[in-house]
Amino acid sequence: MHDEVDQLARERGAATVLQRVALLRIGQRPRLFIAHRIARRREVVALGEPRDQPVRVCGVVGFPLGAATVSTKAIEAMDCVQDGAQEIDMVVSLGDLAAGRSEYVQIEIAQVVESMRRLRDVFGPVTVKVILETAALTEQAIAQGCAAAIAAGADFVKTSTGFHPAGG
DSSP, rough: HHHHHHHHHHHOOSSHHHHHHHHHHTOOGGGEEEEEEEESSSHHTTTGGGGGSSSEEEEESSSTTTSHHHHHHHHHHHHHOOOOOOOOEEEOOOOHHTTTOOHHHHHHHHHHHHHHHHHHHHHOOOEEEOOOOOSSSHHHHHHHHHHHHHHOOSSSEEOOOOOOTTTO
């Protein structure tokens, strides 16, 4: 398998580790692969200098249940960016959103968005994506989560981490 990836990498000019990881994951569909999500900080560091690569590195915050505190999520996001992430996938507090506490969810999203704005001058713009875990929520909670993400300044809303037993 690695020989095939190396051959494909040479054919497509993918000289870096990050580009090879992308090819390994996507095979023959390079246009569908935009970001490689990294679950742990040390893996971001191991990729080298991802900011110069065509495939973006995405760090995850509050993964997978969104149970971390607001300050922990903001610090996790800053650590990810300082280690090379260009995008953040943030899992909102599923318990708070399900319980109708969308104000808290908006505050936590806003804190992460603001922490990314503070790093912009040094690291460039960072895309913040909010994960709601929609399979576990009512339509009303989903609508509240989307409204919270918009009001807090997030760039995208995603439907699932892929880890919740309810699916997504």
